[in-house]
Amino acid sequence: MSLAVYPGSFDPLTLGHLDIAARAAALFGTVVIAVAHNTSKAGRHLLSAEDRLDLARRATADMGGVEVDLVPGLLADYCRSRGASAIVKGLRSGTDLDAELPMALLNRDLGAPETVFLTAAPAHAHISSSLVKEVAALGGDVSGLVPGAVAHALAHAMRRQGHPVP
Numbered sequence: 001m002s003l004a005v006y007p008g009s010f011d012p013l014t015l016g017h018l019d020i021a022a023r024a025a026a027l028f029g030t031v032v033i034a035v036a037h038n039t040s041k042a043g044r045h046l047l048s049a050e051d052r053l054d055l056a057r058r059a060t061a062d063m064g065g066v067e068v069d070l071v072p073g074l075l076a077d078y079c080r081s082r083g084a085s086a087i088v089k090g091l092r093s094g095t096d097l098d099a100e101l102p103m104a105l106l107n108r109d110l111g112a113p114e115t116v117f118l119t120a121a122p123a124h125a126h127i128s129s130s131l132v133k134e135v136a137a138l139g140g141d142v143s144g145l146v147p148g149a150v151a152h153a154l155a156h157a158m159r160r161q162g163h164p165v166p
């Protein structure tokens with residue numbers, strides 16, 4: 001069995017992310033949910049990297065073969081340091097593919113392992129971190145979209161920002 005790295009912002013982690021992680025662990029043996037820097041989102045994250053790591057660790061505590069880690073710099077360097085066999089990404093739509101393809105090709109140039117795409121489960125294909133944040137900001141129920149601890153943390157973060165959370 002081998003190790004795959006599943007990178008993302010995870011701001012916040014959703015049930016769709018958890019499903020991809022579980023399926024990647026079944027395929028590779030070990031998957032690392034890797035909280036990485038997306039410089040195009042710098043300063044715009046709702047949750048701190050520490051909170052995102054902590055929430056991912058709590059949500060995956062009972063899942064075999066799933067680790068959580070921070071990627072301090074380039075993903076390709078992190079993959080090399082872990083001896084990873086693959087990068088795993090989830091695909092919900094053609095729009096996701098359009099965004100992911102240049103990253104996969106660039107990571108390849110940087111010496112990263114193959115990027116393997118897993119299709120999102122139909123039940124999760126509409127879930128995105130951005131939509132989850134929008135629903136939470138407007139006081140909606142996100143309990144069917146994210147793990148329980150994440151729903152709690154979101155409500156807290158939204159209240160802190162002055163949003164009308166019940």
Ligand code: PNS
Nearest residue numbers: 007008009010036037038073074075103
């Ligand atoms: O969830 P996101 O924000 O779409 O994930 C993007 C992410 C974090 C996977 C991407 O920005 C990334 O790989 N960042 C690590 C830094 C890096 O290696 N960048 C160049 C390769 S794309």
